[in-house]
Amino acid sequence: MTFAEYAWLIPIFPLIAFVVIGFLGNRLFKKWEGGAPIAIGMAAISLILSLLVAIEALTGDGTPFIQSMDWLIVAGENFDFNFRIGIYIDTLAALMLIVVSIISTLVVIYSLGYMHEEGEKKRRYYAIISLFIGVMLGLVLASNFLQMFIFWELVGLCSYLLIGFWNTRPSAASAAKKAFLVTRIGDIMFMGGLFIFFVGFQGNLDFDYIFNNVEAFVGGNELLTLGTFLIFGGAIGKSAQFPLHDWLPDAMEGPTTVSALIHAATMVKAGVYLVARSYPIMVHTETTLMIVACIGGFTALFAATMALNNTNIKRVLAYSTVSQLGYMFLALGAGGYIYTQTLEPNIGYTAGMFHLMNHAFFKALLFLSAGAVIHAVHTEDMRLMGGLSKKLKITSAVMLIGCISIAGIPPFSGFWSKDLILEAVYEGIEISPIFGVLYAMGLITAFLTAFYMFRLWFLTFTGEPRDSYAYDHAHEAPKSMWMPLAILAIFAFGSGFALLFGFESLIVPEGVFALPAKTALVVVEDMFTNPLTYASIVAALLGIGLAYLAYYKKTIDPAVFTATPARKAMSNVLDARYGFTRAYDWIGLTVVYGIAKVVSAIDRLIIDGFIDGVSSFLIKSGNFLRRGQTGYVQSYAAVVVAGVSLIAILLLLIGVVI
Amino acid sequence: MIPLEYFIGLSAILFVIGVIGVLVKRNAIVVLMSIELMLNAANINFVAFSAFTANLNGAVFALISIAIAAAEVAVGLAIVMNLYKTRDTISLDQINLLRW
Numbered sequence: 101m102t103f104a105e106y107a108w109l110i111p112i113f114p115l116i117a118f119v120v121i122g123f124l125g126n127r128l129f130k131k132w133e134g135g136a137p138i139a140i141g142m143a144a145i146s147l148i149l150s151l152l153v154a155i156e157a158l159t160g161d162g163t164p165f166i167q168s169m170d171w172l173i174v175a176g177e178n179f180d181f182n183f184r185i186g187i188y189i190d191t192l193a194a195l196m197l198i199v200v201s202i203i204s205t206l207v208v209i210y211s212l213g214y215m216h217e218e219g220e221k222k223r224r225y226y227a228i229i230s231l232f233i234g235v236m237l238g239l240v241l242a243s244n245f246l247q248m249f250i251f252w253e254l255v256g257l258c259s260y261l262l263i264g265f266w267n268t269r270p271s272a273a274s275a276a277k278k279a280f281l282v283t284r285i286g287d288i289m290f291m292g293g294l295f296i297f298f299v300g301f302q303g304n305l306d307f308d309y310i311f312n313n314v315e316a317f318v319g320g321n322e323l324l325t326l327g328t329f330l331i332f333g334g335a336i337g338k339s340a341q342f343p344l345h346d347w348l349p350d351a352m353e354g355p356t357t358v359s360a361l362i363h364a365a366t367m368v369k370a371g372v373y374l375v376a377r378s379y380p381i382m383v384h385t386e387t388t389l390m391i392v393a394c395i396g397g398f399t400a401l402f403a404a405t406m407a408l409n410n411t412n413i414k415r416v417l418a419y420s421t422v423s424q425l426g427y428m429f430l431a432l433g434a435g436g437y438i439y440t441q442t443l444e445p446n447i448g449y450t451a452g453m454f455h456l457m458n459h460a461f462f463k464a465l466l467f468l469s470a471g472a473v474i475h476a477v478h479t480e481d482m483r484l485m486g487g488l489s490k491k492l493k494i495t496s497a498v499m500l501i502g503c504i505s506i507a508g509i510p511p512f513s514g515f516w517s518k519d520l521i522l523e524a525v526y527e528g529i530e531i532s533p534i535f536g537v538l539y540a541m542g543l544i545t546a547f548l549t550a551f552y553m554f555r556l557w558f559l560t561f562t563g564e565p566r567d568s569y570a571y572d573h574a575h576e577a578p579k580s581m582w583m584p585l586a587i588l589a590i591f592a593f594g595s596g597f598a599l600l601f602g603f604e605s606l607i608v609p610e611g612v613f614a615l616p617a618k619t620a621l622v623v624v625e626d627m628f629t630n631p632l633t634y635a636s637i638v639a640a641l642l643g644i645g646l647a648y649l650a651y652y653k654k655t656i657d658p659a660v661f662t663a664t665p666a667r668k669a670m671s672n673v674l675d676a677r678y679g680f681t682r683a684y685d686w687i688g689l690t691v692v693y694g695i696a697k698v699v700s701a702i703d704r705l706i707i708d709g710f711i712d713g714v715s716s717f718l719i720k721s722g723n724f725l726r727r728g729q730t731g732y733v734q735s736y737a738a739v740v741v742a743g744v745s746l747i748a749i750l751l752l753l754i755g756v757v758i
Numbered sequence: 759m760i761p762l763e764y765f766i767g768l769s770a771i772l773f774v775i776g777v778i779g780v781l782v783k784r785n786a787i788v789v790l791m792s793i794e795l796m797l798n799a800a801n802i803n804f805v806a807f808s809a810f811t812a813n814l815n816g817a818v819f820a821l822i823s824i825a826i827a828a829a830e831v832a833v834g835l836a837i838v839m840n841l842y843k844t845r846d847t848i849s850l851d852q853i854n855l856l857r858w
Contacts, residue, residue, distance in 0.1 A: 731857025734789075734850055738781050 103152040104165040107187050107241060110146045110153065110197070114234035117142035122227035134222025136212050139230045143205040146237060150201035154194035158606060164190035166308050168243045174303075181303025186243035188307050190610050195453060196240040196373055199460045202591070203365035204233040206584035210468050211357045213581035214475055225265060229361070232258035236366040240373065245294055245305040248377075252290065252334070252370060256283050259367045263354040275353035282347040282684070286337015290374075293330030296323060311380040311611055325385040331378050332392055339371025339425045342399040346680045348422055349406075352414040352480075356471030359414060363421045364464035372428045372456050379449060379609040382436055389436040390534070396429025397525070397538035402678075404548040408555075409661070409674050411482050413470050416556050417463070420506065423545060424459045428452045430538060431521040438528045445613040446527060451520035453607045454599065458513040462505040462592040468585055469499035472577040473560060477570040482559040484570050489561035491574040494582045496561040498589040503557045505592045507550035508640045513596030518546060519627065519636050520599075526632055546636050550643025558651035599623055765806035773799035786841065786848040790834045797827045 121135035132138075157165065168186020189197075208229060215222055235258060239251035257280075264276025294305070300317040301310055317324050335341070340348035348368070352359055362368060375382065375392065382389055400423045407419035435448010472495040473488065474480055489496035505512040508519070522542050528535030565571035576582070600620035608615050618626075627633050650656040662668045676682070772795055779792025801820040808816025842848050 729857050731854030732851060733853070734781055741777055741781065 103149070103156045104187075104189055105167065106149065107153045107165075107189055108167070110149050110201075110241065111234045111238035113142040113146040113149075114139075114230045114237065117230035118227050118234060121223060121230060133212060133216070133226075134218075134220070134224075135226045136208070136222070139226040140205070140208050140212070142230060143201070143208050143233055146233070147201040147205045150197040150237070153189060154197045157189050157194035158191055162191065162610075164188055164193075164308070164610060166243060168306070179303065181298075183246055184244060184306060185247050187241040188243035189241065191607050192373075192376055192453065192610070193240050195457060195607055196369070197237065199369070199457050200233070200236050200240060200365045203460055203464045203588075204229075204236070204361060206588060207357050207361050207365070207464065207468070208233075210360075210471070210581050210584040211355075213578040214357050214471055215355065216578075221265070225262075225355070228258055228261045228265075229358070232262065232361065232366055236370065239370055244307055245297060245310075248374070249290060249294060252338070252374075253287060255367055255370055256280065256287065256338070259283075259351070259358075259362055262358040262362075263351045265354050265358065269353065272353040275347075275350040278684070279347040279351050281688075282344050283337040286334045286344055286371075289330045289337070290334025293327045293334065296327035296330065300324065300327060307377070314381055314384050321385070324381070325387050328378065328382050328385045328388040329391060332375060332382075332388055335371035335374045335429075336395065337371070338374070339368045339429070340422050341371075341395050341426065341429060342402055343680070345399060345403060345422050346677060346684055349415050349418045349677070352412070352418050356414065356467060356474055359418070360464050360467035360471065363418070363467060364460045368421065368425055369456060369460065372425060372432070372452070375429065375432050376449065376453055376456075376609075379432070379436065380612050383439055383609070383612055386437055386440040389433045389440065391433070392429050393433030393437055393525075393538060394534070396426045396431075396433055397541045398426070399423065400426030400430060400545040401541040401548070402426075404545045404552070406674050406677055407552040408548065409671050412480050413473065413482050413485075413556060413560060414467075414480050416482075416552055417466055417470060420466075420549060420553065421459075421463060423549065424455070424463070424506070427518065427521050427542065427545070428455050428459070430542060431455060431524055434525045434528050434535060434538065438524075438531060439613065441531045445608075445615050446524060447520055447604065447615070448524040449609050450604050450607050450615065451517060451524045454603060455517035455521055457598070458505070458517045458592075458595050461588060461595050462502045462514055465498060465585065465588040465592045466502040466506065468581070468588065469495050469502060472581055472585065473499075475577055475581070476574040477567075478573075479567075479570060482556065484567035485560045485565075486563045486567075487561070487565040487571060488574060491571070492561070492576055494585065495577060496557075498582075498585045499561070500557060501589045502592050503553040505596075506553050507644060508546055508636060509644075510637065511596065512593055513591075515637075515640075516596035516599045516627075519633050522546070522636050523630065523632055543635060543639050547639040547643045550640040551647050552643075554644045554647035555651050558647060562652055762806060762810050765802060769799045769802040769806070772796075772802065784849045784851055786838045786850055787835075789850065790831060790838070793834075794827060794831065797823060 117135075117139045120138055166186065166188050168184040168188075170182055171185040172183040174181050208226075211225070211229070215225055218225065232255070235251045235254040239248055239255060242248035242251055260276050260280040263279050264272050266272045267276075296319075297305060297310065300319045300323060301313070302316075302318065304310070314324075337344045340346075348363075351362060354362075382392075403419045403422035403426060407416045407423070410416050410419065429452070431448050431452035433448075435446050435451065438446050438448065473485065473492065476492055476495075477485060477488070479485070501512070505514040508515040510516075522539060525535055525539045525542055529539065577585075600623055602617055604623070605615045605617040646656075650658050650661075662671045673679070776792045776794075776796030776799060779795065780789050783789050783792060801823055804816040804820040804823070808814060808820075838848055841853065845853065847853070
């Protein structure tokens with residue numbers, strides 16, 4: 101281990117960029133694009149370091165590299181514990197390092213063109229985005245749950261700041277607040293899980309200790325199940341899973357680069373990473389894994405339906421992110437549950453992480469291309485686009501690659517991972533019929549995904565321009581924008597081939613089970629002799645075909661989808677996001693605010709009332725007693741005389757001899 | 759020789775006259791004079807006991823007490839003078855600024 105010893109520097113560089121850009125004044129960077137070169141340079145340095153560390157970890161013998169130092173030492177008589185701060189690099193962390201650092205570097209470079217017109221606010225943008233990258237890398241490298249939680253919260257803070265970047269817009273401000281508060285519900289659950297682990301593992305939260313000593317948990321399996329479920333609760337909030345998914349579409353109020361970063365590399369991927377990281381504990385709690393699988397499968401389908409009729413180019417992508425994250429949880433949960441039942445290695449975990457990697461690349465590509473489109477036409481409404489492929493040749497080409505990839509057409513990357521996920525879920529049908537339902541959900545989602553992604557592409561880039569002003573002023577993105585797009589397109593096309601080069605045996609849950617290495621030929625043979633593969637390809641092709649007929653050939657009029665009252669009603673429900681926005685508002689305004697009002701009334705009337713009563717009694721009695729202060733010297737003297745006389749009489753009565 | 763009880767009775771009568779004067783008189787100067795009466799009642803006691811027990815301590819104490827009384831009257835009269843200058847009155851029932 102040589103490079104890994106310097107892995108702690110990886111998050112430091114972007115943090116240096118944050119400090120330098122954030123605190124060294126506007127004047128210094130006015131001519132420098134608000135400090136962009138520093139942000140890019142530091143991101144690039146940590147990219148190089150990340151790659152070196154990751155390659156070293158991936159080619160090593162698979163034992164995790166752990167380095168930590170004492171941070172908080174508490175020595176009690178009966179209970180002493182010790183929080184450490186350090187780094188933990190296994191193949192999973194290495195994979196995340198690669199994904200996060202590549203995508204964030206490309207996004208920062210892309211920002212050079214996209215954020216060019218923001219003026220003085222650029223400095224704030226580059227400072228926060230550097231912080232965002234730094235803390236996400238820190239989260240990936242964390243060596244214990246507490247350290248991870250600290251970075252977890254910082255990631256939430258950065259996303260709040262960036263979603264609300266255009267803070268003068270009320271919609272952006274409220275979207276930022278919503279993102280922060282909704283993910284906070286998950287964060288509280290995560291914290292609850294940490295408390296349980298802290299008690300159960302007697303004050304030791306190190307990954308290294310916990311993963312190797314799960315049986316040392318004090319408190320029984322029920323408590324452990326609750327603990328892992330709460331940990332997953334954190335992931336629900338962060339990764340926008342049902343029912344805490346509704347903040348992610350609103351988060352589209354931020355700049356598109358931020359959306360790309362949140363959706364592809366940071367923030368929402370942190371939730372998946374957390375579940376994958378906790379896998380060695382999760383496999384001891386089958387109930388939690390079942391919940392993970394069900395929530396994942398349901399969210400995949402549920403979010404995909406909302407993308408069907410949305411007309412905002414970014415929101416469609418946001419729903420597709422929620423849906424694809426659902427796939428990842430489905431794979432993780434299903435694979436883990438099947439393992440708990442059969443105790444045989446399966447592909448679920450690998451499929452989930454594989455999809456995380458592929459999704460990161462094609463979703464970053466899709467978002468950044470959408471950003472290029474928005475940059476060109478200055479609107480996010482697809483109804484005002486159309487025919488843009490003539491003007492935006494590069495953008496339309498790379499976005500097509502992204503769409504094919506997410507739809508799952510071989511040999512593009514999305515195909516490999518989506519197919520593995522469906523295969524992993526299908527394996528579970530023998531164990532429980534629930535997996536049959538989940539598999540069907542996954543397959544329908546594949547169809548819907550292909551449909552709405554190609555609907556998006558056809559609506560944006562083909563047909564007649566529907567808004568001539570926007571069309572006439574459209575222009576191809578500058579070089580700083582299309583270069584990252586081109587690089588991402590290569591990844592989005594090719595990252596799936598990692599499966600042919602031993603991804604399957606490399607990314608396995610550490611210390612739980614191992615998968616045998618397969619040669620590329622065997623992988624391909626397994627995949628294409630399996631009838632399931634053709635089922636998912638057919639589903640994707642059907643989706644693309646339907647979109648083609650409806651939005652390109654126009655042989656099916658899209659108005660058909662809303663022709664009858666029932667279909668119209670369905671479409672309205674989708675537009676209203678199944679009422680979740682209103683439900684959140686209702687919960688916030690009626691339930692939470694109502695409880696707050698009751699609590700406030702108790703505080704004001706009972707607690708404050710008691711204190712006020714005591715003070716007003718004292719004030720009133722004081723007012724009464726001060727009447728004795730007449731100001732007449734003689735009345736005071738009379739009191740003195742009376743008092744002395746009284747004492748003298750008393751002394752005489754009790755017979756004291758003076 | 760006059761018995762001790764007579765002295766004590768005289769002193770008690772003087773003291774009570776002084777107390778009543780302090781409590782009921784409105785004129786500040788009369789009040790000061792009443793205070794002198796009370797002091798003299800005490801002095802009579804001192805001297806009487808001194809003679810009765812053939813001990814000079816009491817007589818000496820009475821002398822000191824007279825000296826202090828003189829000083830006290832000087833201060834008291836100065837206060838009454840200033841009171842008259844600022845408030846145009848020395849009537850105690852009109853001087854009640856320090857009250858609730």
